[in-house]
Amino acid sequence: MVISPERVLEALHTVKDPEIPTISVVDMGIITSVAVSPDGDVAVTMTPTFVGCPAIDVMKHDVESAVAALQPASYHVTVSFDVPWTTNRLTEAGKQALLKHGLAPPQEFTLELELDVLQQTPCPYCGSTNTELKSPFGPTLCRSLHYCHHCLQAFEGFKPI
Amino acid sequence: MNQNAVRELLHRMADDALIIAHRHSEWTGLGPLLEEDIAFSSIAQDKLGHAQALYQLLHEFGEPDPDTNAFMRNAEQFYSCHFVELPNGGYDVSLIRHFLYDTAEYLRYAALAQSSWEKIALLARKVAGEIKYHLYHARTWVIQLGAQGNEESAARMQSALNEMWPYALGMFEPGNTDAELAADGIYPGESEIQRRWLELVKETLDKAGLVIPSSADPVYGGRKGYHTDYLQPLLDEMTEVYRIDPSAEW
Structure with missing residues (x-):
């Protein structure tokens, strides 16, 4: 069965920023695209907050685990600066999560x-x-x-x- | 696009960022205030990230991976300017260097954000947002110690500026391929960046009541692989752990 991109995003909501555990990578705005091909390949692209952010490898690993748990046909997670992260990418829920922290x-x-x-x-x-x-x-x-x-x-x- | 010209430019910027990152990191645990300790350490971490991203671009041109490029070369294989290699000195000297260096970097990345080479333009737009904070930090303290401190702080800042100025000019050592980079719309070249830099540093130095030394000969050589005696020991220390086992997974 092909997994919907919405299902992938839902799963990514469970992945938290290791330095601010109240906020998910989705609300943080660092997931720049989620695509699922007709044969079930899941492609996730992430952009780091800061170029030298030391948490990006941990977050990439956590995103991979969350996607793998959905048991897609195949998957790959890439880190790219092509869509630059800015704080304007934070969602409303993300801002509330920061306040909570x-x-x-x-x-x-x-x-x-x-x-x-x-x-x-x-x-x-x-x-x-x-x-x-x-x-x-x-x-x-x-x-x-x-x-x-x-x-x-x-x-x-x-x-x- | 002239790949050799671009590689030369990337190397100058990456090596400068790597070396100044190491110097800034030497303030970790020793800053005059806790906030300054954190600031220099954070800036160092940002610069390392920038260097890594630039080495990654070089890797895509067929050079070794970023870690190998950063940690396995000797001093004469570096393209950094003498300015970034010099020891930290006192906080006054480090601060002036941070200010003069970041003003130049800010302008380099602002120019690259408009580059005809899309790949560097995307990275530059991202990095420019971070450098803004570095520059903000440097300007605040230069003005504070220059104009809002006391006689001693102003005198020390002026003397640091006089000492660093010829080396700072060395950041703009003309590259062999500046004309080609400019003609291709990739990068305006060192003399143009220097012109913009002079204007921008003067703005802050005026507010700080500091005076630009009237005559100074730029210290060149770094871009061609000639370095001060300070670089090799810095590299030895930086790579001490890495060289024990370059293939180790961290």
């Missing part, structure tokens, strides 16, 4: 990203925008460090890119 979701941007937006990143705890960027680099490549002057807490943000 205590991370400020990235702000949407159109065309050119101006990094000044980082200065008033809304606090994930109290929602205040009376915040300050402490450093554009955090514990992982995709995070930044902030401080909320309203609830007096340090927090991390997922940086727009």
